[in-house]
Amino acid sequence: MTDQSVVLLDGPWRHQFVAANGARFHVAEAGPAAGADAPAPLVVLLHGFPQTWWAWRHQIPALADAGYRVAAMDLRGTGASDKPPLGYDVPTLARDVAGVIRSLGAQEAVVVGQGVGGAVAWSMPALHPDLTRAVGAFSAPHPARMHSPALAVAMLRSTPARRLAFFQLPWFPEQSMARGDLTERVLTEWGAPGWLTPDVARTYRLAMQVPFAAHSAMETLRWLVRSTPRMDGQRYLAAVREPVPVPVLQVHGTADRCLPVRAARGEAGRPYRFETVPGAGHFLAEEAPERTTELLVDWLGSLPAPTA
Numbered sequence: 001m002t003d004q005s006v007v008l009l010d011g012p013w014r015h016q017f018v019a020a021n022g023a024r025f026h027v028a029e030a031g032p033a034a035g036a037d038a039p040a041p042l043v044v045l046l047h048g049f050p051q052t053w054w055a056w057r058h059q060i061p062a063l064a065d066a067g068y069r070v071a072a073m074d075l076r077g078t079g080a081s082d083k084p085p086l087g088y089d090v091p092t093l094a095r096d097v098a099g100v101i102r103s104l105g106a107q108e109a110v111v112v113g114q115g116v117g118g119a120v121a122w123s124m125p126a127l128h129p130d131l132t133r134a135v136g137a138f139s140a141p142h143p144a145r146m147h148s149p150a151l152a153v154a155m156l157r158s159t160p161a162r163r164l165a166f167f168q169l170p171w172f173p174e175q176s177m178a179r180g181d182l183t184e185r186v187l188t189e190w191g192a193p194g195w196l197t198p199d200v201a202r203t204y205r206l207a208m209q210v211p212f213a214a215h216s217a218m219e220t221l222r223w224l225v226r227s228t229p230r231m232d233g234q235r236y237l238a239a240v241r242e243p244v245p246v247p248v249l250q251v252h253g254t255a256d257r258c259l260p261v262r263a264a265r266g267e268a269g270r271p272y273r274f275e276t277v278p279g280a281g282h283f284l285a286e287e288a289p290e291r292t293t294e295l296l297v298d299w300l301g302s303l304p305a306p307t308a
Contacts, residue, residue, distance in 0.1 A: 002209035007052050007079040009203075012061040013072070017080075020099025021092070026080035027071040027100065028053050031064035041133070041306045042106040044097060045072040048115020048139065048283070049217055050183050052079035052207045055114060058289035059296060066297050071109075073100055075117065077216020079207060088219035089227065090143070091127060091236055093120045098128040108306060112136030112249075112296065114285055115258075116220055119143050125246050126239045134247040134303050136296065138284045139256055141264045144241045147228060148263075163189070167221045174214035183208050190258035191281035200286065248272045249299040253280030253287065273299060 008015050013028040032040040043063055047055040053072040063070045074081035076096050077088060087093075097120060101109045110133050113121030118140020124132040163186065167173045176182035184201045208214045227233030252264040254276050265274050275295055280288040 002206055002211075004080040004210045006206045006210065007054065007074070009054060009057075011057060012064070013070075015080075018100055018103040020103050021087075021095045023076060023082040023084055023087075023096065025076070025082070025096060025100050026053065026074040027104075028056075028060060029069070029071045029104075030060045031067070031069040033069075039106075040067055040069040041300075042069045042071065042101065042104060042109040043300065044101060044109045044111050045070065046075060046097065046111065046113035046117025046120055047072070047078070048113070048117050049221060050177065050186055050204055050208060051114070051283070052204070054079075054203060054207075055283065055285050059285055059293050062293045063296065063300070066300070068300065069104075069106075071100070071104060073097070075120070075220075077219065078213055079210070083212040083216045088216060089223045089232065089236075090119055090123055090220075091232075093220070094123045094127045097124065098131050101131050107131075108133045110134045110136065110300065110303070112138070113140060114138045115140055115282065116224075119146070119224070122244070123236075123240050125244050126242055129245065132246055133306060134249075135244065136249045136251075136299070138251045138292070139253065139259060139282045140250075141259060142240070142244075144237060145264070146224075147237060164221065164225060167218055168225060174218050177208045177214040177218070179209075181205075187283065190256070191283050191287055192253065192255040192257075192279060195281060195283070195287045244272075247299075247303055249275070249295065251275045251277060251284060251292070251295055253277045253282065253284055255279055256282045258282040 013030040017024050045056040053074050056072040060070050077083045108131050111121040111124045118137040121135050122142050183205050187196050252261045254261050277288045277291050285292045
């Protein structure tokens with residue numbers, strides 16, 4: 001059995017645990033701490049599936065050097081965050097993020113997410129508008145776009161669609177992640193060819209061997225599929241279909257084999273910036289770290305001044 005300490009990797013950041021929404025969440029933080037004379041703008045980074053906070057290891061020190069307070073968070077059920085039996089729907093994950101922002105002593109934050117974390121980031125302006133300064137979405141079409149016919153046709157009979165169908169089964173997918181090689185297969189199949197190195201594969205494999213982590217991560221993917229015809233899913237989609245009232249940066253890799261770039265662009269914020277990264281797959285922050293950092297720093301610098 002793997003202890004959650006395997007995800008508390010050393011680096012130019014500080015690990016801490018914060019209480020939010022009735023649970024405890026792990027964040028890797030860098031930049032000025034809370035209580036500074038001139039508080040730095042907070043940027044919250046959310047990972048995708050099957051990742052942890054470590055997905056942003058290249059961007060954490062770079063954003064801190066650029067003058068931002070950075071908090072890369074383990075989502076509910078992953079890494080070193082709590083793994084309660086319930087709460088793996090996107091509205092609850094958004095409440096988790098809102099609680100973490102408050103627990104970090106900030107009045108608002110720029111929320112940046114990858115994959116599933118991107119879906120949570122997209123949802124923040126609708127569900128927690130007072131706390132959301134801007135949204136960065138990497139490899140993550142807007143949730144309303146995800147349920148559009150165009151994307152459904154684009155993904156029909158694709159490997160990701162077959163994976164999502166397999167993930168709906170009970171027990172088997174999480175066992176394949178915790179005890180088999182499903183984590184490596186997902187990272188390989190969704191990224192650009194050749195990006196995955198043995199050390200990265202091992203890090204995420206160990207993270208999925210933390211008790212309950214694989215099941216919790218799978219539950220969010222199950223909710224994204226199963227909630228669509230249900231009332232909770234329809235209420236969520238109705239909320240996020242409203243125009244995004246904050247600045248948005250959306251970035252997609254041209255070699256993304258999970259969500260095709262041709263179907264990614266859709267919803268616009270005020271203002272809205274869409275960028276592609278040639279040759280990069282689904283895991284942009286790791287596959288194209290320098291370009292991802294460059295885009296983030298440039299966009300963050302263009303945002304209006306934070307609320308006093």
